Amino acid sequence: MTATADKAAVETVTLTIDGQEVTVPKGTLIIRAAEQIGVEIPRFCDHPALKPAGACRQCLVDVASPGPDGNLRAFPKPQASCTMAVTEGMVVNTQHTSEEADRAQKGVMELLLINHPLDCPVCDKGGECPLQNQAMSHGHSETRFVDVKRIFEKPLPLSSEILLDRERCVLCQRCTRFSKEIAGDAFIDLQNRGAMQQIGTFNENVLDFDGYTPAAPAAEDESGRAFSSYYSGNTVQICPVGALTSAAYRFRSRPFDLVSSPGISEHDSSGSAIRTDHRRGKILRRLADNDPVVNEDWITDKDRFAFSWQNLSDRLERPLVRKDGELVEASWPEAIAAAAAGLKAARDGKGVGVLPGGRVTLEDAYAYGKFARVALGTNDIDHRTRLASAEEQAFLGSTVAASGLGVTFADLEKAPSVLMVGFEPEDEGGVVFLRLRKSLGKQKVFTAAPFLSRGAEKLAASLLPVAPGGEAALLDGLDGDAVEALSAEGAVIIVGERLAATPGALTAAASLATRTGARLAWIPRRAGERGAVEAGTLPGLLPGGRAATDATARAGVAEAWGVDSLPSTEGRDAAAIIAAASAGDLDALVVGGVTASDVTGLADAVANAGFVVSLEVRRSDVAEQADVVLPVAPPSEKAGTFVNWEGRLRSFATAIATDALSDYRVLDILARELGADLHAGTIAEINGELAALGAAPAPQRPAVPAAKAPKAPKKGDVVLASWHQLIDEGALQDGEPYLAGTGRATVARVSKATAKAAGFSEGAITVTGATGESISVPAVITDMVDGVVWLPTKSPGSWVAQELGVAPGTVVTVKGGA
Template sequence: MTVAPEKNELVVPEGHVKLVIDGIEVVAPKGELLIRTAERMGITIPRFCDHPLLDPAGACRQCLVEVEMGGRPMPKPQASCTITVADGMVVKTQVTSPVADKAQQGVMELLLINHPLDCPICDKGGECPLQNQALAHGRTDSRFVDRKRTFAKPIPISTQVLLDRERCVLCQRCTRFSAQIAGDPFIELLERGAQQQIGIAEEKPFQSYFSGNTIQICPVGALTSAAYRFRSRPFDLVSTPGVCEHCSSGCAERTDWRRGKVMRKLAANDPEVNEEWICDKGRFAFRYTGAADRVLRPMVRDKATGELKQASWTEALQVAAEALTKARGSAGVLTGGRLTLEDAYAYSKFARVALGTNDIDFRARPHSREEQEFLASTVVGTTPETGVTFTGIEAAPTVLCVAFEPEEEAPIVFLRLRKAARKGRTKVFHIGQWTSPAVEKTFGTLLATPPGGEAAAVDALSSHAPDVTEGLGKPGSVILVGERAAQVPGLFSALLRLSEQTGARIAWIPRRAGERGAVEVGALPTLLPGGRLVADAAARAEVEQAWGLEPGSLPDVPGRDTNGIIEAAANGELRALVVGGVDPYDLPDPQLALKALRTADFVLSLELRHSAVTEFADVVLPIAPSVEKAGTFLNWEGRRREFGTTLDGTGALPDCRVLDTLAVEMDADLFTQTPTAAAGDLARLGTTSTARAAAPTVESRQQSLPQSDGQALLATWRQLLDNGSLQEEEPHLAGTARRVVARLSEHTAEVLGVDKAETVRVSTDRGSVTVPFEYADLPDGVVWLPGNSGDVRVRRELGALHGSPVNVHPGGTE
């Protein structure tokens, strides 16, 4: 018999308990920490060590409260950050309990015995929890008259994190973050008792991609940023919400600036995406906007002298418009992967309307037709409601990473994988070449395969690794594939077959921030905005009507991809190139790209800084970085990540505005004068109901190892911190980049005769690089190199790709 609850009596659902906090009845989930329950009621209990994303520690004791169980008080105040709620519990916080209030005052007094009162010079001053809580919950006077403890300071935890030990309150937030969240436990508690302090292991620097988070979560000024230290006061800064421009995760950030200059970036709280974390690249790599080689004025090449000279916008646009009008139908557009959704849309529309061509491609990297078909058939149109999400990854029973190095290519995806695996919810498998740090720190299982053999490995899963196939068959399982898959013929097709066989959903995670949006807006030779096929007459008619064009105005023949555009320009088939911030050395064949730039009759470059394209450009038009414009990034989930202008009035223009004005000079209307106008124009197109592209059906092939003496297959991918231009002007950040080494198995090193050498020379007929080497669990006959780190620039120096044969000899030999 169920008894109906009396009026106003709280109903306790299954899995919940009822307790009383400060005289108020409340229902809470079983296992919830008491401090969380109080937070939900609007009761703030002071704390230092507690953080909602870290395991409880009970280190600081600032959150003490009175607790009664079964009508009997516990013998002493309890730490509310470590005790879980229980049925019938009665809790009194500092709001109603003199005992709890006195206990908290005592803890605060104890902390201030050793903590220096140097708030006016401390970087944390003005935004310090210790300051705030000392005022709210501390004594009004001090009984301490002795000398405070002092240490030599600061100690460099790394090149970008500095430690003032005397300010530390031993809350252990930094050590717990490092060990639990990042998986880089190099910072630890040292000594014992009164001598206990934070430090690093000898000869083990805190070389983590996430070290800046320890600065942000430190509740005092113990951990500070080398780049920001003593540069500004919090109350002198203006804070603007933003979105990270460095990878496809689309992390929420807060940009703090003063007098027209960005001073620092902090992680913003977004539970659906980055929670409260960002990587060090997103946190520290922002000074490129003030680089000395930034392009601030348009430039036009003087025909008489051959030199680029500064010009007015009017002159530069007129010169560009005249040349591109003559080249209409014979021009290619390379947009790169850094553009916002609105800017990429402007390039897509400019190519079709102003230039009359489908020769447009955003992929400034190795790519393939198979990848293009995969994007058109599988990726375009996906949203967080229909596809894989961050929270979906965290909840997945099985995750398979293929041609994807999460810590290097999408750090927040890596953190979600590690979080899920550490809590035992998720099994992670990696199809790759060696047990990289990401494999280790996600507690993953490596399915080793030679570079180029990933497709065959996927096809062989059911027979060679049935536990993986079985795991992927569980509801919610996920397959994550990176952009390196474009270098492996048949891999996208094999993954689609695996997805169909197991029911696991596929997520494509590119490395650059703008690539997912570029797919959506048709910055591909076969796609119009919204995934409409160029070859579909109904789709073209739909776009023509929305754009106000005459029927039959849009070109109906699919265009060339990046490789095709480069080859056609190098052969003289294309007369003009429009380049939007593309580095030729990122392309599959940098030498051919340079030849194309040299051969084209006219090159227009829209760029932020001087680059390899500038040398060949006939007109250079400056564009705004993300902090000087508004826009939207579409992250890998298909989630819109909108941001406003941080630094206004700089005079810098977004790409969409520059292209719109240029199109007007060419007697064409884009209606992309502002990011808002471009977004509105794109929205008017709506989603397509026309035919979708067919999925790729490329057969996989088994990769054979080189038979020649001294040869190996090259495995390569880019590291998070490398030679990328957006990381320049950041010496502190560069200091935490991973070592530049080659990696081989011991057997391969012995066979190649390099086992007794200190360095190895890796070469092709294009060039060579010489680097130190380390042993790793690579397949035999394989050598690994970072793609673009230090002196190792694989495509620039070797002209090689992932899976290419290379020569390997001891360093110093010819």
């Protein structure tokens, strides 16, 4: 770097604030410079993550700057410190040193309070309200206003979850700026002028988005679509008054009644930092915790509102044992003994399959893997209760496991170009979408998909049209602008877990990364997937990316675990475990937190297995069919670590102390009953073993097998495409009806040509799988690949795994009408 460039990179200016000299980078706002020396300037509209607006005028200060002759020249009136950048030699006097600035701030506060209701005792913001605080510190002690305050009908439902009390609004525009700038969902905006100016929903005529209806009947000038955004809850948190509230929390508590605990969201692999507020052992709300390296100031609505599932009425509090065909409560010793007896018999017979699911913590996953190999003597373990393949397992072992902190959120934000394959960031990545959108206009985004999703449109992505099953060929043959863009330094290729369904696709993605020099990032959907890979809960993968079939790798792990040997035969994957249990080729299953309706055939496998042990938080479908049910703690009641998609360790402490046990603790006790010592009774023990094992050397990692090209569909065939909407009917959203009401409408998507071939023009469409089961939902003609029908994986009326019984990429039948 040249001296000139180095100087430009750190160019600073020096100014004086309240008599204190301060040096800050050029371009710094006055309000930020004041913060650096501990000078507080009151504000409402200012937010460090939003563009300056100068809307509330509460941050007025006196400013003087040197003129052309070098003499200070005072501005004729106070200036908004949240919009003015500092200049060399500037002198700023805040309310602490300037009577004019103090008078101006008090005048603004008086104007804001003229129409603001005096309902602090019943307002949800009471006790943590910036307006309340600053009215006391920077306002008049008495009001001069004696007329009737402005009133509005309240509340105005912007959606089923977000409610607006317009008379409290101070028109700071934080909510509208967040919606436009950060989320890209401009469903609310300023309306009217003067004294009647207010925040409201857009008129529906300016929107062109299918599948939405107004949140509630409203006056003509207020009519519009629901505030349909996956990130709408952030507007409630950043609202500096009580104008925006959530239906789930409204009137339920006061901030000073709550105990706050930091945590990590369990809903996706981003590992977003959250704050859990609880009272008397019950969670009442969750907020975004500021974490500059991961989620910054924002979380998804799913992270924020989907927590009721942990404390529903079907929560398991005591173990259950099946007696005379019925599940009855039992003591822990009795349940552990019954589980051990059944598993021991199965271990000595046809064996046991272990399905931990993708939602467990790193420590829990490690315990499941060790339990399977040490206590049960099997490699029949797989957390991937979704579409998976041997190619994906080898890819994860060779490229992802024990790779440390790879591509980061910051890398995504700074990347000149990003290619997404088998991944929809808004639906499957949460805050990944927000970080990509920060670079809108500065970053080229490509998405390989059947059509441009709404999230991809908001990223201004270029579509690389491909039907499910064609991704490998697309990546192998990619050229032109996309390859040129990916060859730029810092470019990133994102592959999602759905790519495992296409033979050769992950191999092709790795080859494309090598060819272009782009970095490769694997972003799964569930929070525990990356940690489970690190822990080795795969049929052919041990901790640290070691191949379970490699003798040297097995010997090293066996020595670390203090056992003579480990099973040498590669185990069955989740689909094979389910098939074997259904066919009677396995005598038992251990299932941890897997929802039967998410996995084709699991319900039959559980029903046909000779013996089933379920580790669950609630009485799920699997638990109802199990022989022994062992209750385990939800995330809020245990400590642990999620490993997010970056490879970043996201540890969290117990928020609510209860007697509930973590999965790893239950497995440790159960293993002892089976005659094995896992040494997995504490987090410290587990993390110590993981650290000692470390990463596998290259020779001990699995080789990626040659993948067979997928069978091309015949002319006229229609292939199923599907992915989960962020807000759907997943088990972790149970008990939250307000959030469910914000989910996107369930529609099928087909191209005009596909619809014509199916005899469809408008209305409902029926999709039928190979087994004869079908789904009928409203359809939308979409600009997309011909010969493809898209359905949401688990939205109301469209539970693909349970109702169709086929996987995405499978040929289905489509016809018009219900």
